[in-house]
Every structure is written in structure tokens, then in C-alpha cells.
Amino acid sequence: MRRAGLRDGRTDVDAPRIAQAMRELRHRGRATLHDRLHRVRMxxxxxxxxxxxxxxxxxxxxxxxxxxxxxxxxxxxxxxxxxxxxxxxxxxxxxxxxxxxxxxxxxxxxxxxxxxxxxxxxxxxxxxxxxxxxxxxxxxxxxxxxxxxxxxxxxxxxxxxxxxxxxxxxxxxxxxxxxxxxxLPLNPLRVINRAARPALDLLANQLDICAEALRNRDRESAQRALERLRENKEELAVFQEAIEGAKETSTLSPVRWHRRSELTHYAEAADPIDRAMRNSGTLIRRSVTLIEDEEPIPEPMPDAVAHLAESVRLLRHEFAVGEEPEKARERSLRAVSEAGRAYAQGVGFSGSVVIAQVRTTASDLLVASGIEQEEANRHIRQSFGELERPKGEPAEQGATPMPPTAPPLG
Structure with missing residues (x-):
């Protein structure tokens, strides 16, 4: 009956869903092959x-x-x-x-x-x-x-x-x-860079998807980003193991002793990167709820999330080339500044949680870049600003009243 209907000129309502599923399957196949080749290179x-x-x-x-x-x-x-x-x-x-x-x-x-x-x-x-x-x-x-x-x-x-x-x-x-x-001592920095790439790319990509989902109010895309980020245990385990292996190599191998100071950045970055992963998961989860509840999404909010994604990529690149991660720090603070603008324009309950998680994740990334936690928090507060809604201005429909102080660092 379905085929007869199609011959009679009816629209195949299933075609778009099937096409979307096939695109996802092809992408998954390419991603799986890429992951396997990466593991072989490792x-x-x-x-x-x-x-x-x-x-x-x-x-x-x-x-x-x-x-x-x-x-x-x-x-x-x-x-x-x-x-x-x-x-x-x-x-x-x-x-x-x-x-x-x-x-x-x-x-x-x-x-x-x-x-x-x-x-x-x-x-x-x-x-x-x-x-x-x-x-x-x-x-x-x-x-x-x-x-x-x-x-x-x-x-x-x-x-x-x-x-x-x-x-x-x-x-x-x-x-x-x-x-x-x-x-045959391996280059410890090369080993760590290869191991860090999947974990940091995973985080950056899912934040990018979340930002786009917020712009388009695409609940399904945000949910898929959340599910993918939750599957980060393997990437983090490989990253942590690579750090331990690199530290051992730099200790045992005389030809790698000069790399010890460079490895310090990665060794100290492992824990804050792990925290950034978990806090980003909360950010994306609340983004899903925000879209479901049809809360207001100020234009700077997706931009703030996108800046976080770019900060992660810059952090990976600057670590890989041995540079001081100043660009990554600047982008993290820009994310917080955009979050402050979004907060001032008015957000709902889940939106305020998203803003708070932008601040917390940015703080994690600053610590990963080599800044002390107390100093990172101070820069976050300065970039966010002492923002509140102008007196007498009504809240947007669906938004919660804005407290006189910025959301906590989480």
C-alpha cells in the first residue's frame, strides 16, 4: 500500500528521517575508522x-x-x-x-x-x-x-x-x-599530544554542537551532544595513562630529561580538564532542559558556549607547540564576558545554571592553562562583571528574577 501511494504522487514522510539516519550512520562509520586509525598510530x-x-x-x-x-x-x-x-x-x-x-x-x-x-x-x-x-x-x-x-x-x-x-x-x-x-625512548610530548587530542576534541566538538543547538533551539542535537560527552571515560583514561608514561620516560631516559619541565603543564592540567568535562556535561544537560522549557535564550549565551569550545582547541594547540596558552586564556575570559551579557539580558532558571557552568568551566580551563585557582576565580569575576538588571526593567516572560549578584563559580 505504501508503494502504491508513492506511485500515486503521495509524499514519502519517512524519507527525511531515513536520510538523516543514514547521514548519521555514515558519519559514525567514518568516525569509527578515524578512531581506530588513531589508536593504531598511538x-x-x-x-x-x-x-x-x-x-x-x-x-x-x-x-x-x-x-x-x-x-x-x-x-x-x-x-x-x-x-x-x-x-x-x-x-x-x-x-x-x-x-x-x-x-x-x-x-x-x-x-x-x-x-x-x-x-x-x-x-x-x-x-x-x-x-x-x-x-x-x-x-x-x-x-x-x-x-x-x-x-x-x-x-x-x-x-x-x-x-x-x-x-x-x-x-x-x-x-x-x-x-x-x-x-628507543618515545618522545613524551608527542605521546601526550596524541593522547590529549581525542579528549580535548571531544569536549570542544560537543560544546560547539551545544552552542548551535541553543541558537536553533534544537533539543535533539543538544541531547546527542550530552550523550556523546558522557562517553568520555576512554579518552580521559588514555590521556591520564599517557601522562604517567611520559613522566616515567622523562625520569628513566637521559635523552628525555630536558622535557621534564614541559611535561609539568600536562601533568597539572589533567585534573582541571577532567573537571571541565564534567562541568560541561552539566552545562549541556541544562541546555537541553532550557530548550524543552522554552526559556529565553539571549543571543550572547550560545556565543559564550562557542567561545568555551574554541578555548579548548586553543589550549590543545598551545600545549602541543609548547607555547604559553595565552590565547586559550583570553578566549575563556571572553566566554565569561558573553555569559555576563546574556545574564544581564535575562534568563530563566536553567539558563542561570548554564551561565554558572560557563563560568565554572572557564575557571577549569584557566587552571588547566597553569593559573592558580584563586587567581582564575578573580579573573572570572572581573570578566563577568557586577551585572544586574536595570531597576524598573521587567523580566522577560519565563525568566526568573535576577539576583543582585552574579551566579557563583559552581
């Missing part, structure tokens, strides 16, 4: 380091120490590199401690109980419970249990396995540190 350096470390560990154990089966050394090297970005020195120590516990338990139980299936199970249980009781990390627990399994299963057929296992743990962990610190 992992290239680590993959090369792991490959080099595994090769060197095998060569040292097999060729120099005459180990006929140098299995544990490359495994230890790859495990140290791949599972502990930012904590490789600690992971090497954990690796050796775990091996020691596993060897000790395996030898003791084999001596008293012999080797077999039920002995294997008992060894694993004992290794896990002992390491957990001692307060060891998950890495030590896993390494102790795995080593105990190897001792029980291989000792009957391979004599004197314990010493090679210890040596391989030292070789693998040590070579992993050698590769990352001396032979």
Missing part, C-alpha cells in the same frame, strides 16, 4: 619497543647465557612493556617478586606432595591466597600463580628450571627498561 611506538625488547631478550638469554629454551625472557620483556605503560619500573619489580613467590611455592609443594593434577590446583590456590594476604598487586598475584604452574608442570621434565626462570625475569624486565629508556 600504538606503533609501543609495538616497535615490544618487538625490539622481545628480540634482545631472546638473544641475550639464548646466545649469551646459553639458555636452550629462552621462553620466559621475551615473555617478561613484552609483559613489562605492554601491560604497564607509565609503571614499567614498578612492573619489573612486581614481575621478579611474583616469580620468586611462584618458584618458592612450586618447589615446596613438589618436594612434599609431588607433581600432578591436584598438586597443580593446590599450588595455584596457595599462590593466589598468599599474595593477596600479603597485600600484593594484581600483577604479582598473576605472575606468582603463572610461575607456580610452570614449575609444577615443567619441573618433572626440565631440571633446574628455577634459576633460568629468575634470570629470564631479570633479563626481560631489564631489557624492557633499557629499550624504553636508552635504545
Amino acid at each position: 600504538a606503533v611506538g609501543l609495538a616497535v619497543q615490544a618487538g625490539l625488547a622481545a628480540t634482545l631478550a631472546w638473544v641475550v638469554s639464548h646466545e649469551l647465557l646459553n639458555n636452550p629454551q629462552p621462553v620466559f625472557a621475551p615473555i617478561s620483556a613484552v609483559g613489562t612493556l605492554a601491560a604497564s605503560v607509565g609503571q614499567r619500573l614498578r612492573r619489573t619489580v612486581e614481575l621478579i617478586v611474583g616469580v620468586a613467590i611462584g618458584v618458592l611455592l612450586g618447589d615446596i609443594l613438589i618436594y612434599f606432595l609431588g607433581a600432578g593434577g591436584w598438586q597443580l590446583g593446590l599450588v595455584v590456590i596457595a599462590a593466589i591466597l598468599l599474595t593477596i594476604f600479603s597485600g600484593a598487586s594484581v600483577a604479582i598475584v598473576i605472575q606468582a600463580a603463572a610461575t607456580a604452574v610452570l614449575i609444577v608442570t615443567l619441573s618433572p621434565s626440565t631440571q633446574n628450571l628455577e634459576i633460568p626462570r629468575f634470570v629470564d625475569a631479570f633479563i626481560g624486565g631489564g631489557i624492557a627498561l633499557l629499550v624504553t629508556a636508552v635504545l
Whole structure:
């Protein structure tokens, strides 16, 4: 019946919705491919380091120490590199401690109980419970249990396995540190810049979408921006891990020592950027409610949100090129100034929350740029101004009465 109606010249009312859905699906496909390629670029350096470390560990154990089966050394090297970005020195120590516990338990139980299936199970249980009781990390627990399994299963057929296992743990962990610190140290700033881009681009893009949604009173666009911003845990986790890895590299690698001061900006910016993400989420959520309730939207309000988005982009760029983030600071204060103008023109309840969150997010970005919190708050108040509605001027329809002071910093 639908097709017949279309042939008779009726309008296909579903076509615009289907076309919109297809555009979103195509965009999502492109975004997914872009994200995957970005993750591959992020992992290239680590993959090369792991490959080099595994090769060197095998060569040292097999060729120099005459180990006929140098299995544990490359495994230890790859495990140290791949599972502990930012904590490789600690992971090497954990690796050796775990091996020691596993060897000790395996030898003791084999001596008293012999080797077999039920002995294997008992060894694993004992290794896990002992390491957990001692307060060891998950890495030590896993390494102790795995080593105990190897001792029980291989000792009957391979004599004197314990010493090679210890040596391989030292070789693998040590070579992993050698590769990352001396032979192939990654540029810590480049690693952080690549990791920061997705998190900061996500924040800037959703603020831009929110600003446009406010201009057009597009509730659906604002809601989609809110949902996308809520999915920021992966981006923030990658960013935080990259900071830890970069700090470790700059500590261990002599050729990267001169980068320590430059890394300070990023290390101190992580927490305020996280807060800016959360406060922007509140801003966008109240924007959705503002549109739903048909509250007034003064023209400067969307501009204020758009300036926040640009401030995030400028912050990312100025960090990447090693410049003092003065342009980002100026744009944050401009966002607050526009928010003050919007507040003076009259807003509703949700609108006042949006204005407050513009101020709070701008404060977060100023702190991320290297300004102390107290100084940032002072600049925010100055830029916002002591604004109130002129006496005798009626409030706009749907707006709440304006208090004599500006909204708090949140």
C-alpha cells in the first residue's frame, strides 16, 4: 500500500528521517575508522619497543647465557612493556617478586606432595591466597600463580628450571627498561599530544554542537551532544595513562630529561580538564532542559558556549607547540564576558545554571592553562562583571528574577 501511494504522487514522510539516519550512520562509520586509525598510530611506538625488547631478550638469554629454551625472557620483556605503560619500573619489580613467590611455592609443594593434577590446583590456590594476604598487586598475584604452574608442570621434565626462570625475569624486565629508556625512548610530548587530542576534541566538538543547538533551539542535537560527552571515560583514561608514561620516560631516559619541565603543564592540567568535562556535561544537560522549557535564550549565551569550545582547541594547540596558552586564556575570559551579557539580558532558571557552568568551566580551563585557582576565580569575576538588571526593567516572560549578584563559580 505504501508503494502504491508513492506511485500515486503521495509524499514519502519517512524519507527525511531515513536520510538523516543514514547521514548519521555514515558519519559514525567514518568516525569509527578515524578512531581506530588513531589508536593504531598511538600504538606503533609501543609495538616497535615490544618487538625490539622481545628480540634482545631472546638473544641475550639464548646466545649469551646459553639458555636452550629462552621462553620466559621475551615473555617478561613484552609483559613489562605492554601491560604497564607509565609503571614499567614498578612492573619489573612486581614481575621478579611474583616469580620468586611462584618458584618458592612450586618447589615446596613438589618436594612434599609431588607433581600432578591436584598438586597443580593446590599450588595455584596457595599462590593466589598468599599474595593477596600479603597485600600484593594484581600483577604479582598473576605472575606468582603463572610461575607456580610452570614449575609444577615443567619441573618433572626440565631440571633446574628455577634459576633460568629468575634470570629470564631479570633479563626481560631489564631489557624492557633499557629499550624504553636508552635504545628507543618515545618522545613524551608527542605521546601526550596524541593522547590529549581525542579528549580535548571531544569536549570542544560537543560544546560547539551545544552552542548551535541553543541558537536553533534544537533539543535533539543538544541531547546527542550530552550523550556523546558522557562517553568520555576512554579518552580521559588514555590521556591520564599517557601522562604517567611520559613522566616515567622523562625520569628513566637521559635523552628525555630536558622535557621534564614541559611535561609539568600536562601533568597539572589533567585534573582541571577532567573537571571541565564534567562541568560541561552539566552545562549541556541544562541546555537541553532550557530548550524543552522554552526559556529565553539571549543571543550572547550560545556565543559564550562557542567561545568555551574554541578555548579548548586553543589550549590543545598551545600545549602541543609548547607555547604559553595565552590565547586559550583570553578566549575563556571572553566566554565569561558573553555569559555576563546574556545574564544581564535575562534568563530563566536553567539558563542561570548554564551561565554558572560557563563560568565554572572557564575557571577549569584557566587552571588547566597553569593559573592558580584563586587567581582564575578573580579573573572570572572581573570578566563577568557586577551585572544586574536595570531597576524598573521587567523580566522577560519565563525568566526568573535576577539576583543582585552574579551566579557563583559552581
